[in-house]
Amino acid sequence: MEIKRREFLKAAAAGGLLAASSAHPALARDPKVRTKDALGLLYDSTVCTGCKACVSACKEYNKMPQSSSSPEDPLWDNALDTDSRTYNIIKLYKDGTGAAKDREKDGHAYIKRQCMHCVDPACVSACPVSALKKRPSDGVVIYDKGACIGCRYCQVGCPFNIPKFEFEKTFPQVQKCQLCSHRLEKNEIPACAEFCPTGATVFGKVDDLMAEAKKRLQYKPGSSQVYPVERLGGKAVAERVVTPYLPKVYGEKDGGGTQVLYLAGVPFEKLGLPELEERSDAQRSETIQHTIYKGMIAPIVLLGGLVYVVHKNTKDHK
Amino acid sequence: MSEESKPLGGEFLTTPFKVLAGFTVFAGLLVLIRYVLGIGAVANLSDGYPWGIWIAYDVVAGTAIACGGYSMAILVYVLNKGEYHPLVRPALLASMFGYTLAAASIFVDIGRYWQGYNMFLPWYANVNSVMLEVAVCIATYVMVLWIEFAPAFFEGMQKHKQHLPAFLTKWDVSGLQKIWSKVLFFFIAFGVLLPTMHQSSLGSLMLIAGKKLSPLWQTGFLPLLFLISAITMGYAIVIFESIFASVGFKRPIEMPLLSKLSGVMPPLIGIYLVIRFADVLIRGAIGAAFKLEVASLMFWVENALHVAALVYIAPAANRTKPRPMFLAAFFMLVAGLVYRFNAFIVGFNPGDNWSYFPSFGEIMITLGIISFEILAYLYIVKKFPVLPKAEHA
Numbered sequence: 001m002e003i004k005r006r007e008f009l010k011a012a013a014a015g016g017l018l019a020a021s022s023a024h025p026a027l028a029r030d031p032k033v034r035t036k037d038a039l040g041l042l043y044d045s046t047v048c049t050g051c052k053a054c055v056s057a058c059k060e061y062n063k064m065p066q067s068s069s070s071p072e073d074p075l076w077d078n079a080l081d082t083d084s085r086t087y088n089i090i091k092l093y094k095d096g097t098g099a100a101k102d103r104e105k106d107g108h109a110y111i112k113r114q115c116m117h118c119v120d121p122a123c124v125s126a127c128p129v130s131a132l133k134k135r136p137s138d139g140v141v142i143y144d145k146g147a148c149i150g151c152r153y154c155q156v157g158c159p160f161n162i163p164k165f166e167f168e169k170t171f172p173q174v175q176k177c178q179l180c181s182h183r184l185e186k187n188e189i190p191a192c193a194e195f196c197p198t199g200a201t202v203f204g205k206v207d208d209l210m211a212e213a214k215k216r217l218q219y220k221p222g223s224s225q226v227y228p229v230e231r232l233g234g235k236a237v238a239e240r241v242v243t244p245y246l247p248k249v250y251g252e253k254d255g256g257g258t259q260v261l262y263l264a265g266v267p268f269e270k271l272g273l274p275e276l277e278e279r280s281d282a283q284r285s286e287t288i289q290h291t292i293y294k295g296m297i298a299p300i301v302l303l304g305g306l307v308y309v310v311h312k313n314t315k316d317h318k
Numbered sequence: 319m320s321e322e323s324k325p326l327g328g329e330f331l332t333t334p335f336k337v338l339a340g341f342t343v344f345a346g347l348l349v350l351i352r353y354v355l356g357i358g359a360v361a362n363l364s365d366g367y368p369w370g371i372w373i374a375y376d377v378v379a380g381t382a383i384a385c386g387g388y389s390m391a392i393l394v395y396v397l398n399k400g401e402y403h404p405l406v407r408p409a410l411l412a413s414m415f416g417y418t419l420a421a422a423s424i425f426v427d428i429g430r431y432w433q434g435y436n437m438f439l440p441w442y443a444n445v446n447s448v449m450l451e452v453a454v455c456i457a458t459y460v461m462v463l464w465i466e467f468a469p470a471f472f473e474g475m476q477k478h479k480q481h482l483p484a485f486l487t488k489w490d491v492s493g494l495q496k497i498w499s500k501v502l503f504f505f506i507a508f509g510v511l512l513p514t515m516h517q518s519s520l521g522s523l524m525l526i527a528g529k530k531l532s533p534l535w536q537t538g539f540l541p542l543l544f545l546i547s548a549i550t551m552g553y554a555i556v557i558f559e560s561i562f563a564s565v566g567f568k569r570p571i572e573m574p575l576l577s578k579l580s581g582v583m584p585p586l587i588g589i590y591l592v593i594r595f596a597d598v599l600i601r602g603a604i605g606a607a608f609k610l611e612v613a614s615l616m617f618w619v620e621n622a623l624h625v626a627a628l629v630y631i632a633p634a635a636n637r638t639k640p641r642p643m644f645l646a647a648f649f650m651l652v653a654g655l656v657y658r659f660n661a662f663i664v665g666f667n668p669g670d671n672w673s674y675f676p677s678f679g680e681i682m683i684t685l686g687i688i689s690f691e692i693l694a695y696l697y698i699v700k701k702f703p704v705l706p707k708a709e710h711a
Contacts, residue, residue: 081670083365084365122526122528124444124446125444125446125447125526126447126448126449126526127444127447127449128437128443128444128447128449128450128453129433129436129437129439129442129443129444129450130442130443130444131442145430146433147433147436147442148430148433148436149428149429149430149431149433149434149436149437150428150429150430150431150433151427151428151429151449152363152368152369152428152429153447153449153523153526155365155368156368156369156523156524156526156527156530156666157526157527157528159528159529159530161365161366161668161669161670163365164365165365165368165429166356166429167356167357167358167361167363167364167365167429168356168358168359169356169358170353170354170355170356171430171432172356172357172429172430173429173430255528272669272670274529274669275529276528276529277528277529281525281526281527281528282446282526284525284528284538285448285522285525285526286446288522288525288538288541289446289448289451289519289522289525290446292518292541293451299511299515302511302514303507303508303511306396306507306508306510306511307503307504307507307508309395309396309398309507310395310396310503310504310506310507310510311503311504311507313394313395313396313398313400314395314502314503314506
């Protein structure tokens with residue numbers, strides 16, 4: 001063969017080395033941890049009655065238009081999922097007859113979906129222009145439309161498919177739950193928690209929510225317990241007969257952890273929550289990318305080498 | 319280089335040119351609708367499948383197909399194979415249009431295009447974002463490609479005035495030529511670095527998709543596989559385009575050069591396939607290839623195309639005949655294209671019963687972009703010294 005394979009492989013390797021180093025986790029970025037002041041929600045599927053007061057309150061306090069799943073009836077707000085007009089939704093799980101609540105077989109259960117405010121969000125890692133940011137003070141993932149270019153990489157990254165895009169608009173933007181950050185500023189709590197009549201959705205510091213969730217997992221089914229309503233540590237409470245829980249707090253570690261936590265009586269994947277590894281995708285992506293581009297050293301060294309070789313070779317050609 | 323290339327001359331308003339122009343104009347109208355009524359008016363994109371063929375073809379596959387300039391630069395300027403010089407200019411031209419159109423097409427896809435320049439404002443930059451690296455790198459490379467190709471324009475304006483409109487021939491570019499001859503080596507080197515960076519990063523883009531991307535494609539080796547694939551596609555497009563142009567313009571095929579050049583393809587495809595399968599097997603992901611679903615089928619189609627390219631180009635005897643070389647190059651280009659479609663669309667499953675198939679509008683806009691690339695290529699090779707002189711072959 002005329003072209004020396006070895007020489008060719010050397011060149012391929014020069015570039016390949018850069019990328020190949022991706023396989024080594026030596027420079028792995030540390031996982032991110034919840035801050036002490038992180039705020040969030042605890043949603044208890046066994047408590048939820050599916051009244052959707054949270055859905056309507058979310059629309060009202062975020063001034064979002066109605067979203068209809070049936071084009072014939074556009075006046076009726078009945079979105080089937082979160083969309084660019086719907087930050088928060090209650091979905092139904094139903095199996096067979098659907099008779100018993102919170103039972104996997106022949107039962108039904110509710111699930112509230114909104115932004116999970118991940119501890120290490122894929123959307124924040126993905127966004128090239130920092131339009132999605134994790135607010136240092138409370139860990140809420142906020143969106144800045146002044147920065148956003150509409151590339152939708154956040155949508156590709158989000159394991160929960162939360163960021164929604166206004167495909168139907170001439171001048172679109174991304175829409176997602178920001179934990180009612182405009183209400184937090186006024187010392188109010190997220191609308192979905194404030195207007196939940198049962199205490200299925202409660203607001204609080206994530207550390208406290210986690211403690212509350214773990215406490216509930218210890219409750220004996222059939223016993224009567226006091227459940228906080230609206231927020232942890234508030235005045236409103238409700239007494240309730242405990243129904244069985246699955247022994248897991250979804251969001252404790254899933255996808256690197258989230259600031260919205262879930263309890264349920266039906267397996268979380270049946271409720272539509274993805275099974276995620278404890279290592280966030282953001283950590284994996286950034287580890288690989290930063291290994292290649294650490295301080296731009298590898299690209300600069302490679303450029304230096306290339307400039308030298310090309311300069312020498314172009315002289316030869318003359 | 320100046321003695322090697324020559325304008326083809328001849329009429330450029332040919333029938334193929336007019337057909338291509340028709341596609342381009344039609345796509346232009348659809349783009350107009352997209353800007354007035356929104357992306358949803360022409361595209362099947364959704365919150366589940368936010369990226370379709372405008373990203374997977376126009377940008378990801380389009381730039382890989384446009385890697386001819388990059389791959390030839392590695393060979394000629396890094397490995398010092400000066401004999402391939404005559405193939406550099408046509409490769410650069412195709413790369414220049416491929417990349418320029420890919421970059422331009424991003425402004426059709428991004429929703430808030432009027433803020434697109436935010437990508438280049440340091441105070442918005444998120445250095446953790448693979449997308450930022452890709453965007454800045456591609457934008458820079460487009461400029462580098464125009465700088466690299468500029469000598470062909472200068473030469474045309476100096477030596478081949480008869481082909482050009484009057485206003486171009488009056489301009490004395492000899493000063494610019496002098497500057498270029500001094501600094502070009504730097505841009506050639508830069509032009510090797512940049513695709514090495516962004517072609518691998520185009521693969522890294524999908525790392526963040528995590529489990530939404532099938533284990534058949536989701537791997538830490540995405541950047542390496544994308545890079546090797548892009549370099550191989552670069553050689554494939556040079557062979558494909560050279561044979562195609564020779565037949566189309568009724569010129570002799572550059573056989574000796576292309577024969578030698580095609581020798582670089584077997585080891586590249588071989589290395590790629592070894593990494594590809596070792597990765598899938600070691601991660602224990604091969605089970606996903608035997609499910610009854612489109613993604614599993616497409617996994618085999620993708621790899622069968624790579625094997626087909628290898629089978630055609632590996633025997634030394636085949637590398638002396640235009641037909642198997644052309645077929646191998648064709649299979650490699652389609653293989654790389656399918657790999658990218660799989661990694662960005664087919665293997666991507668957001669769940670919740672979302673589905674995606676490109677709309678008529680999306681397909682026509684993509685075809686329009688390809689048409690514009692080809693017609694611009696046709697115009698330039700007739701007016702400027704790009705293609706090797708016929709007697710050189």
